[in-house]
Amino acid sequence: MEGKIVMPGEMISDKPDRISYAYVANGKTYSTVVGLYHEGKLVPLEGPYEPLPDDYVVGIVTEVKFSGYSVQMNCAYPAFLSSREIRERYVMGDALFAKIAMIDEVRSTELNDAMKLPPGKLVKVSSVKIPRIIGKKNSMIDMIKATTGCDIFAGRNGYVWIAGKGNAPLAEKAVKMIEAQAHTTGLTDRVAAFLKSQPQIIIDQGAGAPQQPQMPPQEEQHERREGGYRSSGPREGGYRSGGSRPHSGGYRGNSNRQ
Amino acid sequence: MMGGNAANKPVLLKDGKRVDGRSVEDVRPLKIVARVLNDADGSAYIEWGKNKILAGVYGPSECIPRHDQSLYRAIVKCRYNMAPFSGAEEHGRSGPNRRSKELSKVIKEAFENVIISENFPKTQIEIYLEVLQSDGGTRCAAVTAAAVALADAGIPMKDLVNAVAVCKIDGQMAVDPGKEEDNFGESDMPIAFSPRTGDVLLFQMDGMLTPEELARGFELAKGASAKIREIQVEAIRKVYDEPREERFLVIEKKD
Numbered sequence: 072m073e074g075k076i077v078m079p080g081e082m083i084s085d086k087p088d089r090i091s092y093a094y095v096a097n098g099k100t101y102s103t104v105v106g107l108y109h110e111g112k113l114v115p116l117e118g119p120y121e122p123l124p125d126d127y128v129v130g131i132v133t134e135v136k137f138s139g140y141s142v143q144m145n146c147a148y149p150a151f152l153s154s155r156e157i158r159e160r161y162v163m164g165d166a167l168f169a170k171i172a173m174i175d176e177v178r179s180t181e182l183n184d185a186m187k188l189p190p191g192k193l194v195k196v197s198s199v200k201i202p203r204i205i206g207k208k209n210s211m212i213d214m215i216k217a218t219t220g221c222d223i224f225a226g227r228n229g230y231v232w233i234a235g236k237g238n239a240p241l242a243e244k245a246v247k248m249i250e251a252q253a254h255t256t257g258l259t260d261r262v263a264a265f266l267k268s269q270p271q272i273i274i275d276q277g278a279g280a281p282q283q284p285q286m287p288p289q290e291e292q293h294e295r296r297e298g299g300y301r302s303s304g305p306r307e308g309g310y311r312s313g314g315s316r317p318h319s320g321g322y323r324g325n326s327n328r329q
Numbered sequence: 330m331m332g333g334n335a336a337n338k339p340v341l342l343k344d345g346k347r348v349d350g351r352s353v354e355d356v357r358p359l360k361i362v363a364r365v366l367n368d369a370d371g372s373a374y375i376e377w378g379k380n381k382i383l384a385g386v387y388g389p390s391e392c393i394p395r396h397d398q399s400l401y402r403a404i405v406k407c408r409y410n411m412a413p414f415s416g417a418e419e420h421g422r423s424g425p426n427r428r429s430k431e432l433s434k435v436i437k438e439a440f441e442n443v444i445i446s447e448n449f450p451k452t453q454i455e456i457y458l459e460v461l462q463s464d465g466g467t468r469c470a471a472v473t474a475a476a477v478a479l480a481d482a483g484i485p486m487k488d489l490v491n492a493v494a495v496c497k498i499d500g501q502m503a504v505d506p507g508k509e510e511d512n513f514g515e516s517d518m519p520i521a522f523s524p525r526t527g528d529v530l531l532f533q534m535d536g537m538l539t540p541e542e543l544a545r546g547f548e549l550a551k552g553a554s555a556k557i558r559e560i561q562v563e564a565i566r567k568v569y570d571e572p573r574e575e576r577f578l579v580i581e582k583k584d
Contacts, residue, residue, distance in 0.1 A: 076569060078562050079443075079480055080488030080525040094445070094487060101525065103445055103485035105565055116569065117371070118483025119389050119449070147391045147452040177400055177450055199483070251572040 074109030077102040116254055120146045120198035120228045122180055124171050129226030132165045145228040150180035157185050168224050191234025194243050196250040198229030203253040211259055215245050218266040224286045241269050338513045341498035353503035356553050361564035363481045367576045371482025375474035378507055379464030384474035386482040389452035402446035407437035407456040409471055415463045432468050439521045439530035445485040465511035466494045472521050477561050491557040492521035495546035502542055504549040518546055522554045
């Protein structure tokens with residue numbers, strides 16, 4: 072990732088520009104975070120997870136309620152998953168992969184499209200590094216999956232679930248490596264070299280092994296990450312995620328259910 | 330005289346040199362390391378003269394107790410604490426006392442001005458400041474470290490705050506007093522700045538100053554503040570220039 076590292080309070084433009092994670096004072100634009108600034112875009116290098124509609128997240132069930140589940144997803148606001156949205160039943164401590172359906176102005180969050188994750192390990196990383204872990208058109212995560220034989224679910228909230236019978240310790244190392252070096256260029260090549268240099272464990276999944284559920288393909292991150300002082304951009308169709316984006320999944324086989 | 334015993338007052342200023350050989354405009358050696366704690370969202374360690382302070386930032390997380398939370402913004406909480414072994418004199422029992430409660434309050438209020446808390450309704454942002462070793466000017470060092478820790482946590486702020494004290498020693502204004510100058514000087518004035526605008530976020534004074542001395546002290550503090558900001562920026566930059574997966578703290582042993 073190219074760009075200049077900017078500090079909070081550092082001027083990034085001498086015009087009052089509308090830039091995410093920036094604020095305008097005296098007709099000039101200043102950064103609010105430690106971030107990478109490049110051609111009118113400011114990408115934070117660190118920061119809390121801001122839940123937004125249509126995010127795929129990995130969450131942990133913290134409470135089973137009468138009508139649904141309370142899900143912890145690495146932020147200050149617990150999400151609610153209604154029983155009407157799902158066919159499975161969960162218990163406390165289950166790990167889920169779900170989509171944020173709705174979020175309101177006091178950050179009440181609702182999930183849908185949930186699926187229970189197969190047994191595995193939770194790796195916590197900074198949420199701003201997740202696009203790097205997924206890579207352009209899933210390139211990075213596909214590479215780690217192919218090399219280690221693990222199923223990896225990367226939630227936009229910074230939780231990465233490593234499951235399956237593959238070389239999980241190696242996958243975890245690769246994820247940690249990407250987190251530490253997310254701001255550098257040529258990372259995919261370096262991760263590929265790292266994965267190659269490590270001892271490979273070949274696990275025979277067996278032809279008869281049951282098909283594990285897969286993470287749905289992640290769409291390109293478009294310009295909807297927003298934050299910073301009075302910088303909230305227009306949200307298409309308000310806060311509730313409308314039907315504007317086609318359903319990306321098909322991984323549960325019942326995506327047409329309304 | 331503020332705290333020290335008049336009988337054993339040393340000569341604080343001789344031929345423009347201070348007790349430790351600095352000039353009136355010099356700041357003590359300052360070193361900051363960002364990202365030193367594994368479990369904190371953001372952290373920093375500062376060594377300023379003989380001060381050693383750890384700063385940890387947690388949040389935004391759910392605000393507890395609930396009656397403190399606001400539907401409109403994040404609540405900033407701060408705990409400044411001096412370790413019982415931190416000073417040359419015995420500090421007695423650990424835990425909050427009159428002094429540390431006051432410092433926690435003024436530091437919290439300094440940061441409330443720069444943290445963009447509207448982004449995180451119903452949450453709290455906690456700043457923990459642990460003074461491991463004190464040598465005068467701990468509140469300024471704590472503010473400087475806390476700003477780095479907040480930036481490391483990625484909490485949106487309008488500016489990277491820093492603080493420095495000025496004192497009056499043997500009738501002259503000097504920047505960044507050490508313990509001797511603090512105890513035997515005539516006046517002590519810590520100031521926290523928002524360096525971009527020059528706004529004052531914390532201003533306290535002990536002792537007496539004339540308006541002219543105050544203006545001169547303010548000028549000295551502003552000059553030092555610019556230098557301190559550079560060291561803060563360097564500390565944050567180092568996290569990304571030399572990426573490391575593990576967070577750790579190496580305290581160099583000195584004589």
